[in-house]
Amino acid sequence: MGDTFIRHIALLGFEKRFIPSQHYVYMFLVKWQDLSEKVVYRKFTEIYEFHKMLKEMFPIEAGEIHRENRVIPHLPAPKWFDGQRAAESRQGTLTEYFNALMGLPVKISRCPHLLDFFKVRPDDLKLPTDSQVKKPETYLMPKDAKSNVADITGPIILQTYRAIADYEKSSRTEMTVATGDVVDVVEKSQSGWWFCQMKTKRGWVPASYLEPLDSPDEAEDPDPNYAGEPYVAIKAYTAVEEDEMSLAEGEAIEVIHKLLDGWWVVRKGDVTGYFPSIYLQKAGEEMTQAQRQIRGRGAPPRRSTIRNAQSIHQRSRKRLSQDTYRRNSVRFQQQRRRPARPGPQSAEGAKSESQNGAGPELEGGAKSGAQGRGKTK
Incomplete structure (x- = not known):
């Protein structure tokens, strides 16, 4: 078994919390050496204390002895009063700080101090809550890393989904849900595992067990x-x-x-x-x-393997069957292999079809690059 280390630290955004009093925490997605991903929450005061300790541990690299030897990035101290504007504007600084930190020699980027700081804590998996106060407001960073954090003008309303069946977690990082439970989705991974939060719990849930409240899931x-x-x-x-x-x-x-x-x-x-x-x-x-x-x-x-699934949507859109996928695929490939017809639109049309997937009419009322939905198999 190899050494434990962090591959990447990504800032997802921040939360405005109201327990025990109003404060802000930053959301980080931490990818470890085994490519497992954990979401952790840290206050800026905690991050700054981590930074100060790091400088004490590595005084040469912090420039304490000779300024020209400094490689540990700078991090501004917290202000006397940190409001929402400060929490928003600091996101770019934190992104640059941790990107720079992860690029340093392994004695720093893989030191126990950094690893311990980003290990999952009990409060990372359990939301502070109280029936008498507001739930946390989540502000997510734009997906485009070049976007200006000033573009964030209000809380991101997380998408709400409903569990269609009981799911029992099989690891500490997953979350158990019961039929009818309503969860907020923080992150949709392409793997089909979604990071969700519900009341005082957080964890990964299979997307196949969830459906949107307002429309059939296949529409997404x-x-x-x-x-x-x-x-x-x-x-x-x-x-x-x-x-x-x-x-x-x-x-x-x-x-x-x-x-x-x-x-x-x-x-x-x-x-x-x-x-x-x-x-x-x-x-x-x-x-x-x-x-x-x-x-x-x-x-x-898979959704098809879930027993006793209970959807609130009377008519859900059906996915294409594999027979339909095969027929559409064969038609598209045949169309692509045909020589371009002579005429004014052959060159431009061929380019358009290649880029956009436009082509012959396919089953399900779709073009070759568009989605159609026939009966399920």
């Missing part, structure tokens, strides 16, 4: 892309259901539909099937890092 899924994206299987998987695909480790496929529940539609030749996205890695990316990810968490359960 992106459109199929029959042009396909090249991926490689980083772990062997044997199909359990007839609409799934079996792949050996290292097999190359194309992803044609990325579904939010973490079970993507993949294509190998003319054959399509569902495959867990957590066992896939983009072609050309380093395999050794990707392979460690599978140790942290397995594939989430």
Whole structure:
């Protein structure tokens, strides 16, 4: 077993809390050496105390002896009164600070002081709450790292979902939910595991167990892309259901539909099937890092395997069957192989079809790059 270290620290945003009194905490997504991801919450005063201790531990690198030797980044001290404006404006500084810190020699970036600071604490998994006060307000950073934090003008209303069945957690980082429980989704991972919070609890929940309150969940899924994206299987998987695909480790496929529940539609030749996205890695990316990810968490359960699922939506939109995926895929590939027709629109039209996936009319009332939904298998 290798040494424990942190690969990356990402600032997600901050929360405005009201217990025991109004204060602000920053939300960090910490990726560890095994590629497991944990969400932790830290006050700025805690971060600054961490920074001061780090400087004491490494006085040379902090520039305490010779200023020109300083490599530990600067961090401004807390103000006498830190309001929301200060909490917002400080996000850019914190992002730069921890990015710089993680780029320092391993004696600093992997020191026990830093590792201990970002270990999950009991209060990271349990929300402070009181029936007489407001629930925390969450302010998320823009996904575009270049966005100005001044663009954040109000609290982000987290998406609310409902559990369609009982789910019992299988690890400390997951969260148990019962049928009908309402949760706020903090993060939607492509793996199909979503980080949620509910009253005093936080943890990962399979997306397949959740549905939006206002519309069928399939309406949120992106459109199929029959042009396909090249991926490689980083772990062997044997199909359990007839609409799934079996792949050996290292097999190359194309992803044609990325579904939010973490079970993507993949294509190998003319054959399509569902495959867990957590066992896939983009072609050309380093395999050794990707392979460690599978140790942290397995594939989430599929919706079709959930017993006694109870949806509040009388009419949910049905997904395409694998037969429909295959037919649409074959049509798209045939259309793509045809020589361009002579005429004024051949060059521009071909370019448009290649970029946008536009092409022949496909089943489900969709074009070749648009989503259609037929009956489920």
